Amino acid sequence: MDHLDRLEAQSIYILREAYKHFGKLGMLWSVGKDSTVMLWLAKKAFFGHCPFPFIHVDTTYKIPEMIEFRDRMAKEHNMDLIVEINREALEQGMGPEQGRLICCKALKTEGLHRVVKNYGFEGLILGIRRDEEGSRSKERVFSERNAESEWDYTDQPPELWDQFKTDFKKGNHIRVHPILHWNEIDIWEYIKRENIPLVDLYFAKDGKRYRSLGCAPCTNPIESTATCIDDIIEELKNTKESERSGRAQDQEASHAMQKLRKEGYM
Amino acid sequence: MEEMRESVNIVVVGHVDHGKSTLIGRILYDTNTLSEGAIEKVKKLSAEKGKSFEYAYLLDAFEEEQQQGITIDTTQLQFATQKRDYVIIDAPGHKEFLKNMISGAANAEVAFLMVDASEGIQEQSRRHGYILSLLGIEKVYVVINKMDLVAYSEERYEQIQQDFNEFLYNLNIFPIRYIPISAFLGENVVEKSDKMPWYKYDSILETMDSITKEEGVKNMPLRFPIQDVYKFDHRRIIAGRIESGSIHVGDEILISPTNKVTKVKSIEYWAEKDKGDMATAGMSVGITVEDEFFNKRGEIISLKKDAPITGNLFNANIFWMGKSDLVKNKSYKLKLGTQEVECEIFSINRVIDASTLETLDDSSAVHKSDVAEVTIKTKQMIGFDEFKNIRNTGRFVIVDELNVSGGGIISGIDSSLQNRELTTKSTNLAPRKRLVSRKDREQKYQQTGKVIWISGLPGCGKNEIAVKVEKKLFDLGKKVYYLDSANIRFGLSSDLTFTEADAHEQTRRLAEVASLFADSGMITIVTSVSKFKQDREYARHIIGEQKYIEIFVEATEEVCRKRNPKGVFEDSDAHLFYEKAEYPVVTLYIDEAEFNSDKKAEAILSLIQEK
Ligand SMILES: Nc1nc2c(ncn2[C@@H]2O[C@H](COP(=O)(O)OP(=O)(O)O)[C@@H](O)[C@H]2O)c(=O)[nH]1
Secondary structure, eight states, X not given: OXXXXXXXXXXXXXXXXXXXXXXXXXXXXXXXXXXXXXHHHXXXXXXXXXXXXXXXXXXXXXXXXXXXXXXXXXHHTTOOEEEEOOHHHHHTTOSGGGOHHHHHIIIIIHHHXXXXXXXXXXXXXXXXXXXXXXXXXXXXXXXXXXXXXXXXXXXXXXXXXXXXXXXXXXXXXXXXXXXXXXXXXXXXXXXXXXXXXXOGGGSOBTTEEXXXXXXXXXXXOEEOOXXXXXXXXXXXXXXXXXXXXXXXXXXXXXXXXXXXHHTTOX | OOOOOOEEEEEEEESTTSSHHHHHHHHHHHTTOSOHHHHHHHHHHHHHTTOSOOGGGGTOOSHHHHHHTOOOSOEEEEEEOSSOEEEEEEOOOSGGGHHHHHHHHTTOSEEEEEEETTTOSOHHHHHHHHHHHHHTOOEEEEEEEOGGGGTTOHHHHHHHHHHHHHHHHHTTOOOSEEEEOBTTTTBTTSSOOTTOTTOOSOOHHHHHHHOOOOOGGGGSOOBEEOOEEEOSSSOOEEEEEXXXXXXXXXXXXXXXXXXXXXXXXXXXXXXXXXOOSEEETTOXXXXXXXXXXXXXXXXXXXXXXXXXXXEEEEEEEEEEOOSSOEESSOOEEEEETTEEEEEEEEEEEEEEETTTTEEOSOOSEEOTTOEEEXXXXXXXXXXXXXXXXXXXXXXXXXXXXXXXEEEEEEEEOOGGGOXXXXXXXXXXXXXXXXXXXXXXXXXXXXXXXXXXXXXXXXXXXXXXXXXXXXHHHHHTTOOEEXXXXXXXXXXXXXXXXXXXXXXXXXXXXXXXXXXXXXHTTOEEEEEEOOOSHHXXXXXXXXXXXXXXXXXXXXXXXXXXXXXXXTOOOTTOSXXXXXXXXSSOOEEEEEOSTTOOHHHHHHHHHHHHHHO
């Protein structure tokens, strides 16, 4: 087994644990590279099947190519797709001009919380990674959220020997993080090896590409000439910029991300 | 060909403020791992707090951690040297966050145990040492930090090394090296320090690169715990991860604890590139089998010749992190591999203060942060291994209410208590950990303990054969003992009569005693009428198939009557009825009353010699 085999086997193990333990389980699919890798891992874990729905929290501010790609993949892979839009908030005029963090909370955190409530999810699979940002580097693989989707990071349960938190109070839910242990380069090497389809936005056009995808008003492409995966890997090996530096919500005051995530953000 | 990427997981543990976060921060900084943004942030934060540059902020990401200047939760960060990738795990040093320290350390292959040179060995230095030994982390380096505060003194270094070794050797931890550093000033972190010319070995980073990665589990016995069984389409796929060994299409496999046997039909896959006819340790796979009987999560697939132990009682060394104490007479959930069963603490044999190694007087409960030796009884039979033999199936966690509250490793169980479900009315037992195992005895005595169960109707000649077998084996220098069921009726079974129920109880006692004899390494000969097959199956179950050899002395009715004129056939009219076994047994035919018992005994001897 090589490095990617080991990462893959561990992720599959986690996905199967989630499927075994949670009656109501869903996978968050942001359309980005990480969650598309997860879709792939799920197909491997369940031998070509996807035994749970995929959830896309749509802020209506997403980059249009993302929505196009989403709908194409959903059809091709016969995915059971739930698209959640927080219409109430939008009708009341919610948007990035109200303040980035306020908007993120209303359209993403709230949106996510509503899906959990409406469908009664016990388990929610998310594609976050430890190397993305500080509060994620401290996450557990199975991470409990209370009835309000809040995270008590000051008192996380022990997690050892792949024995995860599977007992919890009714009304709470568990965030499952199957690719927590991967890093950004692992993701790209795996996409290359497995030939996983991706939205074009990641590849450079006119000297720019997206390194991380989000809402159009708050996501900036980076300067890049990387037009293929090999170029991207080479670029990443030599950069000192952080992956999410193009994501506005990460650049706000210190601990902004921790606060967002405490309230239930991905 | 591209070079294979390799990743090593290293945990940094030790008493609070001994410099764990600083060392990791320093390594990340010096290996150019940090993004510009991250460094800027820490500079800003440090300035706000009036400090020069606090490396610890790079890891203590939570606001609470930075405000209070402590590490609350474990962090995993990645960095790379020229040679390979590392995951470095920061573990909190406060006693109250021990559960987070354990969560971090359980993922590591290597540990750096930090000790402050000026403060010396403290409570958590020792407790963390103990936890490392329970987690089975053998590659341990002690890092003596803040050497700048003791003027880089070799003497101080030697002193700490001597003191700490005394403690750690008791835990079977043998540090590979003691590395003197100053994390804050970067002495001996990346490059060798010129401040300590007396230290002849590698710096921290050089040491890391010199560690060889263990890849042993592939060559161990197969352990494939069933994680789930899928029926999404026409295939019925048994899914799981191979914890050790390897599995091939066509392998004959045993499923524990149900003891069913079947063959691997196929190894399933989705992506064409994953197609294959074998799988090895670490892989998450799915197989189909030839006989589709019911199997479920928790059962362990192995090869027939190397099966796990099955049982409902075992000894373990545990650490406790629960908010409420671990006590007897309370139901807990035990998670071992993919098995989840109800269990209780059968006995608490010793409670230890992990920071002093002292045995606590009160062994009625195990408190938070203590370690203990306990005996655990599960409600159902489970499959397991001794931790020292196979790790992944030799360790477990205990769930109290909704929380994982303890973890432990199985130190074993007396072989006389294995492979069957045990029940008892007494609540005050404690199966002790023994220092001599059955294997040890076998090696010493040059023989394997077993029971030769000779059955047959009264008068068939079994006693005559048995005494000959005993004598012959004895003369060969074997350790042998003949347990005559008739004699037992004068002592141990003097309360029993010859009713069917009592006959059954007599078989149980005989089998239990014989099983202990065999366990002591003795070749044990038993004679017993045991004409009902149910009774013999029971004996075989108690003694264990591996150790049990059944011999049926079959004599004609005429021979029996002639040889036993008084006719002790009190139990029923069907006195000459013998119910044959459903599995193959050796049968000795006796067709004349004056048969040659010597010859029959020889036959038995040649039979057990082969075994
Ligand atoms: N003088 C000196 N101080 C150090 C050294 N390493 C760490 N420190 C300081 O010791 C304190 C505790 O360090 P920290 O890394 O937070 O310890 P932790 O609790 O083990 O993670 C901090 O104020 C560090 O600046 C060292 O090598 N020399």
